[in-house]
Amino acid sequence: VLLESKFDADRTWELVERHKVQILIITGDAMGRPLIEAHQPSRTDTSSLGVVASGAALFSPVIKDAFLDAFPGLLVSDSIGASETGFGGIGFATKGEKQVGGPRVPAGRYALVIDENDVPVEPGSGKDGWFAKGGYVPLGYYNDPEKTREIFREVDGRPVVVTGDRARIEADGSITLLGRGNMVINTGGEKVFAEEVESAVKAYRDVYDAIVVGVPDERWGHRVSAVVQARDGRGVDFAGLEDHVRQSLAGYKIPRLVWVEDTVQRTPSGKPDYRWAQGVTKQRDPDHRT
Structure with a gap:
């Protein structure tokens, strides 16, 4: 179900009710705050909603908590990724959590944090670095060798994409996004x-x-x-x-x-x-x- 025009919070809740929408995909606080403030259970039946999934922008704890208060049993997620790499990881919110920067996600098979010399940062070291994604990645940008050298690199002989996000790898191997x-x-x-x-x-x-x-x-x-x-x-x-x-x-x-x-x-x-x-x-x- 897609909005036929620009984002409108009241219109979104009407569509959730009409089509019994179960998963709502939004862009962080830019959509999250208007949605939660426009939500009126007495006017609109939104009981079908089970998941609110955010990506592409910061989804702050205060807005996540507001959704969890309004919808008991709701699953609230943050996901990361890039056009060059596709999906990078997903994290799930809990009520009252303290968040530093962006989401904290389990490290995928090809996700890592590297330092300024393209060396992987050790988990639990407390040092921040660059979030990088390996696996199936493009060869580079068309007709842009300078940007290709900046973004597409090698780590331990394997190609990776360095997204431009600063991150920290925790002792349990999960990755906390700190910011652009x-x-x-x-x-x-x-x-x-x-x-x-x-x-x-x-x-x-x-x-x-x-x-x-x-x-x-x-x-x-x-x-x-x-x-x-x-x-x-x-x-x-x-x-x-x-x-x-x-x-x-x-x-x-x-x-x-x-x-x-x-x-x-x-x-x-x-x-x-x-x-x-x-x-x-x-x-x-x-x-x-x-």
């Missing part, structure tokens, strides 16, 4: 993954959506900053937001600059539009500085 490598914010010598901060910011009561970026700073290199959309047009209690984020993040990860926009823009696929957010930070002064 090109969205790591370096501040005062520390690495901050935008997705982890976004998850904490979006869990605050005044915030409907958020994108986290780095803003150049002479002293720190970059400052962790956020462009947020307030819930229902309300303002944002900045002191309350800082206190909330501080409960789950280290001090250097807390956004020091915050911009409030009417709407946080996302790409057509539902992913955060980081280029747009960077443009916002350059166009006007921040609403708040901490």
